[in-house]
Amino acid sequence: MSIKNIKDSGILIFIFLVFLFIGPSILFFLRVPILRMNVILYFFGACLFYHFLHTHIRKQTLPLREFFKTIVLSIGVIFFSLLISCFLFDRSSDGDTYHKDAIGVFKEGFNPIYESSEDFIERRLDDSKSLTTYSIWTDHYAKANWIIAANLYSFTGNIESAKAMNFLSLYVLFLFIFFTFYEKWGIVKSLLFAGIISINPITASQLYTFYNDFLVCIYLFLAILLLLRLDKKESVEDWIFYGFTFLLLANLKFNGLGYLLVFSFFFMCRKLYFAWQKEKLFLVFKKLVFIFVPLFILSLIILGYPTYVKNTIDHKTPFFPLYGEGKQDIMTYQQPKKFLSMTPIEKLFYSTFSKTNNLRENDHLDLKIPFTVFKSELVPATSYDLRISGFGVFFSGLLCISILILVIYYKEYKKDTRILFTLGVTTFLLFVMNESWWARYTPHFYLFIIVGIYILFEYGKNNKKLLNGIFILFIVGNTLLPLLGNSYYVLSNSLKIHKQLSSLKEKEIYLDVHGYHGIVYNFKDYGVSYQLVEGTTSEKAYYGMVDYQVISDEK
Numbered sequence: 332m333s334i335k336n337i338k339d340s341g342i343l344i345f346i347f348l349v350f351l352f353i354g355p356s357i358l359f360f361l362r363v364p365i366l367r368m369n370v371i372l373y374f375f376g377a378c379l380f381y382h383f384l385h386t387h388i389r390k391q392t393l394p395l396r397e398f399f400k401t402i403v404l405s406i407g408v409i410f411f412s413l414l415i416s417c418f419l420f421d422r423s424s425d426g427d428t429y430h431k432d433a434i435g436v437f438k439e440g441f442n443p444i445y446e447s448s449e450d451f452i453e454r455r456l457d458d459s460k461s462l463t464t465y466s467i468w469t470d471h472y473a474k475a476n477w478i479i480a481a482n483l484y485s486f487t488g489n490i491e492s493a494k495a496m497n498f499l500s501l502y503v504l505f506l507f508i509f510f511t512f513y514e515k516w517g518i519v520k521s522l523l524f525a526g527i528i529s530i531n532p533i534t535a536s537q538l539y540t541f542y543n544d545f546l547v548c549i550y551l552f553l554a555i556l557l558l559l560r561l562d563k564k565e566s567v568e569d570w571i572f573y574g575f576t577f578l579l580l581a582n583l584k585f586n587g588l589g590y591l592l593v594f595s596f597f598f599m600c601r602k603l604y605f606a607w608q609k610e611k612l613f614l615v616f617k618k619l620v621f622i623f624v625p626l627f628i629l630s631l632i633i634l635g636y637p638t639y640v641k642n643t644i645d646h647k648t649p650f651f652p653l654y655g656e657g658k659q660d661i662m663t664y665q666q667p668k669k670f671l672s673m674t675p676i677e678k679l680f681y682s683t684f685s686k687t688n689n690l691r692e693n694d695h696l697d698l699k700i701p702f703t704v705f706k707s708e709l710v711p712a713t714s715y716d717l718r719i720s721g722f723g724v725f726f727s728g729l730l731c732i733s734i735l736i737l738v739i740y741y742k743e744y745k746k747d748t749r750i751l752f753t754l755g756v757t758t759f760l761l762f763v764m765n766e767s768w769w770a771r772y773t774p775h776f777y778l779f780i781i782v783g784i785y786i787l788f789e790y791g792k793n794n795k796k797l798l799n800g801i802f803i804l805f806i807v808g809n810t811l812l813p814l815l816g817n818s819y820y821v822l823s824n825s826l827k828i829h830k831q832l833s834s835l836k837e838k839e840i841y842l843d844v845h846g847y848h849g850i851v852y853n854f855k856d857y858g859v860s861y862q863l864v865e866g867t868t869s870e871k872a873y874y875g876m877v878d879y880q881v882i883s884d885e886k
Contacts, residue, residue, distance in 0.1 A: 332400055332404055333397075333400070335397070336397065336400045336401045336404055337404065337506065338506060338510045339381070339385075339401045340401050340404040340405045340408060340506075341502060341503050341505075341506030341507060341510075342381060342384070342506075342572075343377055343378065343381045343401060343402070343405045344377075344405050344408060344409065344499050344502060344503055345503045345507075345572070345575065346377040346380050346381055346384075346575070347373060347374050347377040347405070347409070347499075348479060348496065348499060348500065348503070348579070349575045349578060349579060350373040350374075350376050350377050350380075351369065351370070351373050351478070351479045351482045351483075352475045352478050352479050352578070352579060352582070352634070353578065353634065354369065354372075354373050354376070355369060355478050355481075355482060356478060356633075356634045357633070357634075359442050359443065359444045359637070360444055360636075362442060362444075362445065364440040364441075364442060365437055365438060365440070365478070365481050365482055365485050366485065367485045367486055369482045369485065369486070370482055370483065370485075370486040371486075373482070374406075374409075378402055381401070382398065384568065384571070385398075388567050388568050388571070389568065408499070408502055409495070409499065411498075412495035412498035412499050412502075413483065413486075413487055413492045413495045415495075415498065416491055416492045416493070416494040416495040416497075416498065417487065417489045417491055417492045418491075418825055418829060419491065419494070419539045419821050419822065419825050420491055420539075420821070420824070420825045420828050420829075420853070420873065420874070421491065421494065421539060421540045421541050422539070422540070422715070422820070422821060422824065422874050423537075423540040423541065423542055423715045423716070424847075425540075425541070425542055425716075426540045426541035426542060426849065427847040427849045427850050427873075427876060428465060428846060428847055428848060428849055429465035429468040429469065429848075429849070430476075430477070430541035430542070430543070430849060431490060431541060431848075431849020431850070431852055432465045432469065432848045432849045433448070433465070433468070433469040433472075433474070433477045434477050434480045434481050434484055434490060434493055434541070434849075434852075435481075435484075435490065435849065435851075435852045436448050436451055436452065436469065437474075437477055437478060437480075437481035438481040438484045438485045438490075441469075443470065443474060443637035443638075443641075444636065444637055447466060447470050448466045448469040448470055449466040449470075452466070465848065467652055467659070468652075470637075470641075471638065471641075471642055471646075471651050471652050472584070472585075472638065473581075473582045473583055473584050473585060473587070473588070473635070473638050474582060474637060474638060475578075475579055475582035475583045475634075476496065476541075476543045476546055476583055479493075479496050480493035480494075480496055480541070481493070483495055483496065488856060489856050490849075490852040490853060490856055491853070491856075493541070494539065494540070494541065496546070497534075497537075497538055497539075497545055497546070498538075500545075500546055500549045500550070501529055501530070501534065501538070501549065503549075503553070504525075504528070504529045504549050504550075504552060504553050505525045505526065505529040505530075506525075507553060507556060507557075507572075508521075508524060508525035508528055508529065508552075508556060509521045509522060509524075509525040511556065511560065512524060512525075512788075516788060520788050523784075523788075523803065524784060524785070524788060527780075527781070527784055527803075527806055527807070527810075528552055528781055529549070529552075530810055530814065531548070531722075531774075531777055531780075531810055532721070532722045532723040532726070532770065532777070532809060532810055532813055533545065533548045533721075533722075533770060533771055533774050533777070534548055534549065535810050535811075535813045535814035535817065536713070536714065536715045536716075536717065536771075536813040536814075536817060537715050537716075537771070538814070538817065539817060539818075539821045540715050542715060542716065542771070543583055543584050544584075544716075544771040544772065544774070546579075546583050546584075546587075547580065547583050547584050547586065547587040547590075547774065548774035550576050550579050550580040550583065550587070551580060551587065551590050551591065551594075551774055551775065552774070553572075553576050554573065554576045554577070554580055554591055554594065554595070555594055555753065555775075555778070557569055557572055557573040557576060558573065558594060558595065558598045559749055559753070561573065561598075562598060562601065562602065562749055563749075570622065574622070574626055577591060577595075577626050577630055578626070578629065578630045578634060581630040581631060581634075581635065582630060582634055582635050582638070585650050585653060586772060590760065590775060593756065593759070593760055594756055594775075595623075597752070597755075597756045597759075598756075599619055599623075601752060602615060602619070603615060603616060603619070631649075642655075662765075662766055665718070665769075666678075666718065666768075666769075667688075667690070667695075667696060667718070667719070669681075669696055670768070675762070675764065675765050675766075675767060675768070676762065678766075678767070678768035679761060679767045679768050681696045681698070681719070681768070682718070682719050682720065682721065682768035682769070682770075683720065683722075683726065683727055683730065683768075684698050684699065684701070684727045685697055685698050685699065685719050685720055686698075686699050686705055686707065686708055686719070686720065687707075687708035687711045687712045687717065687719060687720040687723075687724055688708075688711055688718065688719040688720070689711040689714045689716075689717050689718050689719065696719065699727075701725075701727040701728030701730075701731055702725055702727075702728035702805070704724050704725075708720070708724050709724075709812070709816075712724050712812050712813055712816065713812065713813050713816030713817055713820065714813075715817070716771055717770060717771075717813075718768075718769055718770075720770075721769060721770025721771060722770045722776065722777060722809075723809035723810065723812065723813065724809065724812065725805050725806075725808065725809040726780075726809060728805070729780050729783075729802075729805060729806060729809060730779055730780070732783065732802055733779045733780050733782065733783030734779070736783045736786050736787060737750075737754075737782070737783070737786065740786050740787075740790050740791075743786075743790035744786055744789070744790050750782055750785070750786070753778060753782065754778065754779065754782060757775045757776065757778045757779070760773070760775055761773065761775075761776060780806060783802075784802075784803070784806070787799050787802070824874055828853075828872070828873055828874070831872055831873075832853065832854065832857040832859065832872070833857065835854070835857065835859045835879070835881070836857050836858045836859060837858055837859075837860075837884075838859060838860065838881055838882075838883065838884055839860040839861070839862070839881070839882045839883040840854075840859060840860070840861050840862070840879045840880060840881050840882055841861070841862055841864045841867055841868050841879060841880045841882060842854065842861040842862065842863055842864065842868070842877060842878075842879050843863075843864055843865055843866060843867070843868045843877060843878040843879070844863065844876075844877045845876065845877060845878070847873075847876045847877060850873050850876060850877050851863075853873065861879070862882070867880065868880040
């Protein structure tokens, strides 16, 4: 395998993930549900598109041997991602409630164009009819991650395997970043930079879950990277990749769409400004209209029809149930009590410079000196949705150092206006958002750390290698804490869960899911026959989230 095969495997897998969303979304209009063969068909389609991209867009010959190597490597990465995901069970509350519930109904034939998930469940002939609690989210939230996941689930028959989209997306972002800087920086700096960006405190804490903040973070960083590449030098290939990223990010989560539109708007304004200076304003404006109008139509009206269009028709806002009549307040009870009387900027300050804490009902916001760590912070730091100091125990110190780097190296990088421009857009978003304090909702805040590393690698002095190395070590340590903590906890418990579910195979049980309706699919996948009950069970299972009692050793 050559380095070119590795690079192109990231591109092929990216196309594959996009096709797993686009293809089924269009077929929903024709009443075609998600099928088990989809993974094979769309991978084949991705291979054809990759070949077209290579030969007609890049205008390069593609030897059959090299084409085959890229395909084999991509299949290997996909297979490994599916395999490891099968044995690592999601421990998150949102993952085991509405995310798995949505993935399960999509896999079983739910079509969001023509019915509600509640109606779909009602007409099924099994005891899952009572699992309708989360239909408001399934019907009205953005659905790209669920559709991709349902395709993977349908192919493997194991709902946990659908988390492979996390590993695959991580692989894609890592390779895009690495090969953007490889020729300029060499292998070591490029590996470090790609690793620091793709494996950050948000992705590290949610890697083994169905939380879609992980994917929003991945594809937002990819979108920003592509915007920066297009700002420096335009290419048809990068516009295609940006378009694919736009389609995914716009349909992953409402805030993902918002961030995408803000960054894209400011970068396009920047492009128009430089075009105006060169007296090419109308030409560039016409080209941008030609690109973005079809993108908006495809992503929001066609692919986003079950969400944005139906929400607007039924509830007068595309962002129901977060806005509009009958909206759901999902934030007030999630934040510390003191935050209720604070301004958004005050919340952001305290959530950045306080001790790590994840107790939503607490009234303690203890400020700390940057780079200090307390024993009480270690367990909360491994949470998948950490509220206070959500970017890690060292983030406040790393943020201060990054700002200091911006000041020290200003003379060197001031001609590269993209740096301050990117951070300016980031700061704008932090200030206008009411909930910027919660890290998983504001992945762009981490751009300050990313820019700090970029400046050191691009403009840093050789006589400061030791200081630069210490800064990098703190960044790596800040991410390793949630990554290793989560990996150990999930792996050790997953072995127990696998053994427990295997022991219940072919048995009949009473099952009390305590609201974690998505876990029902884990029991289904292991061939356990269950009856849903409340309060009459005696044994605990699946991280202690559900209770069960064996009725019979045979179905």
